[in-house]
Amino acid sequence: MKTINIIILIVIAVSIAIFVSVYNDSSMYVDFNTAKNNPGKEYHIVGMLNRDKPMVYNPESNPNHFEFYLKDSLGAEVKVIYSEPKPADFDRSDKVVVIGKFNDAEGDFIAQKILLKCPSKYEGKETVK
Amino acid sequence: MIEVAYTGENLLPGNIGHFFVALAFCAAIFSGISYFLAVEKSEFWKKFGKISFFVHTISVAGIFITLFFIIYGHYFEYKYAWQHSSKTLPWYYMLSCFWEGQEGSFLLWMFWNAIIGILLILKIKDWQSPVLAIVCITQVVLSSMLLGIEIGDVFKIGSSPFSLLRDEMAGTSPIFRKSDYLINITDGRGLNPLLQNYWMVIHPPVLFFGFASGLVPFAFAVAGLWTGKYKEWLKPALPWTIISVMLLGAGIIMGGFWAYESLSFGGYWAWDPVENASLVPWLILIAALHIMIVYKNTGTSIILTYILSIVPFLLILYATFLTRSGILGDSSVHSFTDLGLSGQLLVFMFLFYVLPLFAIIKSKAQKKWLHISYWSFFILNITLSFISKSDIVSEIIKWVNISYFVAIGVWFVLYLFRTFPLSYTEESFKNRSLWLFLGSLVLVISAFQVILVTSFPVINKIFDTNIAPPTDAMTSYNKFQLPIAVILAVLAAISQFFKYKNTNISKTLIHIFKNLVLSIIITSALMLVFKIYAVKYLILMLASVFAVLANLSYFIEILKGKIKVAGGSVAHIGFGLMLIGILVSGEKKQVISINKTVNYTDVADEKTKRENVLLLKNDTVLMDKFKVVYTKDTVIGKNTHYRVKYKSINSNEEFTLEPNAQISNEQLMANPDIKHYPTYDIYTYVSSIPDREKQAAEPWGEPHTYKIKPGDTILAENGIIIFESIDKNVKQQKTNIGNEMWAANLKIISKSKIYYAKPIFAITKNSYYTIEDQINEAGMKMVFYVKAENGVVSAYIDLSERPPVRDFIILKAIVFPYINLLWGGVIIMMAGFVISAIKRSKDYRKTLES
Numbered sequence: 001m002k003t004i005n006i007i008i009l010i011v012i013a014v015s016i017a018i019f020v021s022v023y024n025d026s027s028m029y030v031d032f033n034t035a036k037n038n039p040g041k042e043y044h045i046v047g048m049l050n051r052d053k054p055m056v057y058n059p060e061s062n063p064n065h066f067e068f069y070l071k072d073s074l075g076a077e078v079k080v081i082y083s084e085p086k087p088a089d090f091d092r093s094d095k096v097v098v099i100g101k102f103n104d105a106e107g108d109f110i111a112q113k114i115l116l117k118c119p120s121k122y123e124g125k126e127t128v129k
Numbered sequence: 130m131i132e133v134a135y136t137g138e139n140l141l142p143g144n145i146g147h148f149f150v151a152l153a154f155c156a157a158i159f160s161g162i163s164y165f166l167a168v169e170k171s172e173f174w175k176k177f178g179k180i181s182f183f184v185h186t187i188s189v190a191g192i193f194i195t196l197f198f199i200i201y202g203h204y205f206e207y208k209y210a211w212q213h214s215s216k217t218l219p220w221y222y223m224l225s226c227f228w229e230g231q232e233g234s235f236l237l238w239m240f241w242n243a244i245i246g247i248l249l250i251l252k253i254k255d256w257q258s259p260v261l262a263i264v265c266i267t268q269v270v271l272s273s274m275l276l277g278i279e280i281g282d283v284f285k286i287g288s289s290p291f292s293l294l295r296d297e298m299a300g301t302s303p304i305f306r307k308s309d310y311l312i313n314i315t316d317g318r319g320l321n322p323l324l325q326n327y328w329m330v331i332h333p334p335v336l337f338f339g340f341a342s343g344l345v346p347f348a349f350a351v352a353g354l355w356t357g358k359y360k361e362w363l364k365p366a367l368p369w370t371i372i373s374v375m376l377l378g379a380g381i382i383m384g385g386f387w388a389y390e391s392l393s394f395g396g397y398w399a400w401d402p403v404e405n406a407s408l409v410p411w412l413i414l415i416a417a418l419h420i421m422i423v424y425k426n427t428g429t430s431i432i433l434t435y436i437l438s439i440v441p442f443l444l445i446l447y448a449t450f451l452t453r454s455g456i457l458g459d460s461s462v463h464s465f466t467d468l469g470l471s472g473q474l475l476v477f478m479f480l481f482y483v484l485p486l487f488a489i490i491k492s493k494a495q496k497k498w499l500h501i502s503y504w505s506f507f508i509l510n511i512t513l514s515f516i517s518k519s520d521i522v523s524e525i526i527k528w529v530n531i532s533y534f535v536a537i538g539v540w541f542v543l544y545l546f547r548t549f550p551l552s553y554t555e556e557s558f559k560n561r562s563l564w565l566f567l568g569s570l571v572l573v574i575s576a577f578q579v580i581l582v583t584s585f586p587v588i589n590k591i592f593d594t595n596i597a598p599p600t601d602a603m604t605s606y607n608k609f610q611l612p613i614a615v616i617l618a619v620l621a622a623i624s625q626f627f628k629y630k631n632t633n634i635s636k637t638l639i640h641i642f643k644n645l646v647l648s649i650i651i652t653s654a655l656m657l658v659f660k661i662y663a664v665k666y667l668i669l670m671l672a673s674v675f676a677v678l679a680n681l682s683y684f685i686e687i688l689k690g691k692i693k694v695a696g697g698s699v700a701h702i703g704f705g706l707m708l709i710g711i712l713v714s715g716e717k718k719q720v721i722s723i724n725k726t727v728n729y730t731d732v733a734d735e736k737t738k739r740e741n742v743l744l745l746k747n748d749t750v751l752m753d754k755f756k757v758v759y760t761k762d763t764v765i766g767k768n769t770h771y772r773v774k775y776k777s778i779n780s781n782e783e784f785t786l787e788p789n790a791q792i793s794n795e796q797l798m799a800n801p802d803i804k805h806y807p808t809y810d811i812y813t814y815v816s817s818i819p820d821r822e823k824q825a826a827e828p829w830g831e832p833h834t835y836k837i838k839p840g841d842t843i844l845a846e847n848g849i850i851i852f853e854s855i856d857k858n859v860k861q862q863k864t865n866i867g868n869e870m871w872a873a874n875l876k877i878i879s880k881s882k883i884y885y886a887k888p889i890f891a892i893t894k895n896s897y898y899t900i901e902d903q904i905n906e907a908g909m910k911m912v913f914y915v916k917a918e919n920g921v922v923s924a925y926i927d928l929s930e931r932p933p934v935r936d937f938i939i940l941k942a943i944v945f946p947y948i949n950l951l952w953g954g955v956i957i958m959m960a961g962f963v964i965s966a967i968k969r970s971k972d973y974r975k976t977l978e979s
Contacts, residue, residue, distance in 0.1 A: 003557070003558070003563065007566075007567070007570065011570055011574065014574055015574065015577065018574070018577065018578050018581065018609065019581070021608075021609070022578065022581050022582055022609075023596075025599040025605045025608075026582070026585065026596045026597060026598065026599055027596070027597040027598065027599060027600045028595055028596055028597055029589075029595040029596075029597050030595070042600035042601075043597070043600075044597035044598075044600070057817075057820075059743055059817055059819070059937070059939050060743065060935065060937070062724070062726075063724055063741045063742065063743045063816075063817065063939040064724055064739045064740065064741050083739065084740070084741065084816070085741050085816040085817035085939050086817060088797040088798065088799065088817075099597075099600050100600070112600060112601075113600070
């Protein structure tokens with residue numbers, strides 16, 4: 001067998017392995033209910049911030065604890081806990097992507113990471129007063 | 130509609146700008162057509178192409194200067210100036226305005242392309258016409274992105290940087306209907322504070338230069354297919370490809386350095402889609418560079434050479450699409466929004482995707498078929514998107530497009546195989562070309578994994594799925610990229626010891642073996658120095674050390690220290706050092722700002738982080754081996770600088786860091802400050818600050834009334850108040866109200882500091898009132914008044930208390946050990962590219978002379 005054929009076979013095998021493995025590693029965009037039914041598994045959840053409910057960040061008692069309420073696209077509302085300081089531009093965001101999993105003891109969503117979608121971060125819709 | 134005569138506007142620069150855009154667009158078309166005719170018909174056309182390309186370049190420079198003039202002169206009647214700049218902006222940040230906006234970015238890209246075009250005209254004679262024809266196509270495309278012509282309501286060609294604010298905003302606010310609306314526009318919205326950083330002045334131009342230079346291998350490869358001179362383009366293209374690798378690499382690493390120095394995400398690389406989008410073309414360009422060398426030296430790997438030369442530019446267009454279309458919305462921290470140009474970007478991406486196929490097809494009949502299918506497909510798309518908004522139709526268009534896209538790719542590859550029949554020469558492991566070939570393939574595999582994960586949002590859009598990037602990006606990417614890095618390092622170490630012909634195999638093996646043994650010894654020593662014991666990291670360390678040593682020995686023993694021919698070795702040494710830097714700084718990175726004040730046993734999740742620490746002003750906190758005190762904050766310009774003193778507990782080592790933050794619109798834009806040591810960095814940033822408004826809204830406790838005489842002391846919750854004296858000569862600020870004003874001089878000894886308060890009691894003709902004094906830092910509010918009871922006049926203080934407002938910052942501090950190896954390695958690698966580009970360009974000039 002020629003060297004080149006072996007190499008091609010190996011490349012194809014590696015590519016397939018990457019495909020499968022990348023797929024296995026990937027997360028999903030789901031709603032809170034799906035995440036709740038699979039506690040311990042990490043998901044991406046896109047939601048809108050509920051500003052009527054309190055956003056709690058008391059750095060003097062614990063600088064690594066921030067909690068807020070997020071409503072997903074199906075209307076389910078859940079308390080999200082984030083073990084980092086409150087993100088800087090959080091107050092200006094409406095749409096928030098939280099990445100994490102449910103903590104079955106408390107029923108809260110534990111976010112590992114938060115992505116913010118600010119109305120005007122780079123370029124967006126402007127308003128003139 | 131009534132025409133309004135607007136006053137105060139300066140429309141001349143905008144008109145000049147529009148003129149230059151139109152001229153640049155037309156000159157690029159004319160130049161492109163001339164160069165096309167010069168290839169297809171006669172050389173006669175070449176000089177027209179050349180002249181109009183010069184006109185084009187001058188117009189592009191004209192657009193640039195006009196836009197800068199508008200921003201510099203604060204002509205806020207132009208939307209671009211209003212949107213991206215403000216009056217207080219220093220001139221060098223006005224340059225950054227260019228890359229904040231979409232239009233400015235395209236302009237910058239076009240500018241570099243024009244420069245590259247001019248350099249190509251000056252440097253290459255024989256390949257000028259076909260290559261410049263392709264450069265002109267990109268210039269036509271890019272300048273059309275600035276045209277800003279609207280056809281109806283749905284279709285928009287480009288977005289002009291010279292559009293007027295009142296035109297763009299007409300629908301949003303009625304003020305723009307007033308003739309003197311400019312009086313209300315006193316300042317622009319200003320530049321994003323994140324971009325107000327010196328790295329942001331130089332990183333984007335370099336990155337865009339890299340993007341623009343990716344066009345060169347593409348243009349040469351297509352020109353080769355087009356003219357039928359299948360191999361000759363390699364020599365002139367090679368130095369350009371190396372320069373392109375260098376520029377793009379420099380642009381990427383500067384972005385990393387900017388992120389490290391001025392963004393607060395705690396590192397230089399985050400596998401963010403925006404970063405990945407520029408990394409992938411770079412990896413493929415490096416693969417292309419190696420495979421081009423194989424093709425040039427042995428004549429094999431032709432097909433791969435063509436594919437790898439063409440793909441980087443397509444990937445750059447794809448990257449532009451990803452970052453500019455808003456499709457990354459949910460997966461990236463860089464939230465770009467869609468400016469309505471994504472459709473146009475897709476059309477252009479497709480245009481360049483089809484171009485190589487047009488070039489390779491020689492038969493007139495087939496060319497005709499390609500034309501018919503391409504244009505009918507194009508018209509079908511546009512008409513359907515115009516007339517139908519139904520979901521089913523757009524679903525059908527989508528699948529037609531995708532199948533056509535795949536068909537074009539397959540068609541092109543089939544044609545490559547037809548044009549270059551595979552010659553089955555046995556590749557031997559003794560031959561260097563096999564090792565280079567392998568290296569290119571591994572780079573492609575590496576890029577494939579990155580682009581696959583980055584493309585999830587696109588895959589979701591096409592297949593209606595909802596897959597998301599891995600939740601722990603670092604771990605997931607490292608799992609793939611670590612073994613790839615090991616293989617690459619080993620290949621970088623050994624390849625050069627093999628020759629294209631007549632390798633002395635025993636000599637080669639001796640070289641390799643000798644360096645391997647030495648590497649094992651050094652890695653064992655490094656293991657103890659760096660304290661890295663995990664096997665997978667030790668393997669990477671060994672491979673990287675091997676790459677450094679083997680190339681060093683090749684440079685000294687085989688090249689005899691001749692630096693001019695050692696570009697490859699130098700680049701490989703840099704690559705090895707870079708890997709060691711990435712490994713050690715990443716693996717041994719340590720967050721030292723661990724908060725120890727909260728008991729975490731009740732929290733179920735073991736992963737709960739506590740990586741931010743509360744620093745009360747003037748309190749000492751122990752962080753790793755440092756005593757850290759936050760002493761004061763100073764406002765410099767728009768930024769608040771927080772002075773944080775570090776003092777080592779083991780030695781006399783002492784230093785001060787000043788992480789700063791810009792607080793605007795309730796946002797905290799934190800910039801880190803870094804203490805650089807040769808062997809490690811201490812990286813510090815402020816992750817949060819007290820919420821003053823919230824603190825001021827805290828409720829006060831019930832007031833307590835104290836009857837006191839001068840010299841008396843009150844023992845309060847938050848400290849001691851000494852009533853020193855009554856001041857009867859208080860200056861009356863509001864003379865018409867008060868006839869007489871008395872003040873109580875109070876000294877407050879709180880737990881941390883001494884404060885003075887002066888509540889006031891004022892008597893008017895028929896009444897009296899009080900002016901309270903409030904010391905938030907002591908948590909006290911005092912009201913002073915005097916009452917006469919039974920002929921005795923007594924003084925009273927009403928004291929309310931609440932928890933004192935404390936001044937603090939929340940700090941995050943990370944130690945990055947040996948990160949200088951990374952920066953040093955990258956710089957050496959770049960130097961290697963420069964050396965080899967010079968060498969290859971000399972080679973090319975020699976062939977021209979002979």
